[in-house]
Amino acid sequence: xxxxxxxxxPTNRTGSSAQPQAVTLVVIDDDPxxxxxxxxxxxxxxxxxxxxxxxxxxxxxxxxxxxAMLLLDVMLPDGDxxxxxxxxxxxxxxxxxxxxxxxxxxxxxxxxxxxxxxxxADGYIARPFGKTEFLARIDALLRLRTAQVELRVALHDKEAxxxxxxxxxxxxxxxxxxxxxxxSAKSTQQxxxxxxxxxxxxxxxxxMLHETLYxxxxxxxxxLSRYLRExxxxxxxxxxxxxxxxxLGLVLxxxxxxxxxxxxx
Numbered sequence: 001x002x003x004x005x006x007x008x009x010p011t012n013r014t015g016s017s018a019q020p021q022a023v024t025l026v027v028i029d030d031d032p033x034x035x036x037x038x039x040x041x042x043x044x045x046x047x048x049x050x051x052x053x054x055x056x057x058x059x060x061x062x063x064x065x066x067x068a069m070l071l072l073d074v075m076l077p078d079g080d081x082x083x084x085x086x087x088x089x090x091x092x093x094x095x096x097x098x099x100x101x102x103x104x105x106x107x108x109x110x111x112x113x114x115x116x117x118x119x120x121a122d123g124y125i126a127r128p129f130g131k132t133e134f135l136a137r138i139d140a141l142l143r144l145r146t147a148q149v150e151l152r153v154a155l156h157d158k159e160a161x162x163x164x165x166x167x168x169x170x171x172x173x174x175x176x177x178x179x180x181x182x183x184s185a186k187s188t189q190q191x192x193x194x195x196x197x198x199x200x201x202x203x204x205x206x207x208m209l210h211e212t213l214y215x216x217x218x219x220x221x222x223x224l225s226r227y228l229r230e231x232x233x234x235x236x237x238x239x240x241x242x243x244x245x246x247x248l249g250l251v252l253x254x255x256x257x258x259x260x261x262x263x264x265x
Contacts, residue, residue: 071138180197204234
């Protein structure tokens with residue numbers, strides 16, 4: 001039975017409106033009695049509730065409201081809850097929405113495990129359930145969601161800082177290399193020129209390592225074969241006076257090493 005979506009404002013024990021920053025939940029169930037009962041339970045607990053009764057409404061309401069959690073009935077008149085979850089999980093904009101499947105029938109452990117292991121659901125609640133147990137599960141899942149969101153943000157910030165650090169180190173090393181090149185050009189001592197050229201090559205190789213990390217986005221491991229190919233080619237071109245007189249041959253295996261190993265190499 002299709003119904004018009006209902007938006008329920010959370011209330012406290014005195015019946016007054018709760019704070020506007022209340023967490024939003026979308027509840028989808030094709031049984032109007034079960035839908036209203038479930039919505040009332042979560043609304044009385046202080047959540048903002050948006051309800052619907054079809055798979056189409058589940059998708060539309062989730063996209064529109066971006067709720068913290070979607071409580072989704074497994075069996076719907078116009079589709080399967082698993083397929084709805086699959087579609088929503090495939091949308092990057094909904095990555096922070098926790099999908100919890102609700103079942104009105106007794107489901108096997110294999111069915112529940114299939115949805116969880118496939119990443120289609122972040123939780124599974126089978127009816128009948130008590131009010132206290134139901135709210136406790138929702139609270140636990142929302143705390144888990146908050147932790148995951150905070151971890152994702154922290155990881156993004158850390159990657160951005162590492163990327164900027166490698167970029168700045170690379171630029172500073174290139175600046176030092178250029179200064180050594182200028183100093184070598186001004187020197188009249190061949191021994192000094194040779195020493196500065198060796199220092200310049202070492203600095204350039206480390207700068208190239210940081211550039212490799214910066215471009216790859218992997219700040220822990222380095223593709224040593226790719227790095228050595230670029231480095232050997234650079235050194236070969238710098239050392240070879242007569243082009244074509246000597247040919248560079250490389251036999252490299254695709255080996256990855258951590259940065260602590262790559263730096264001394």
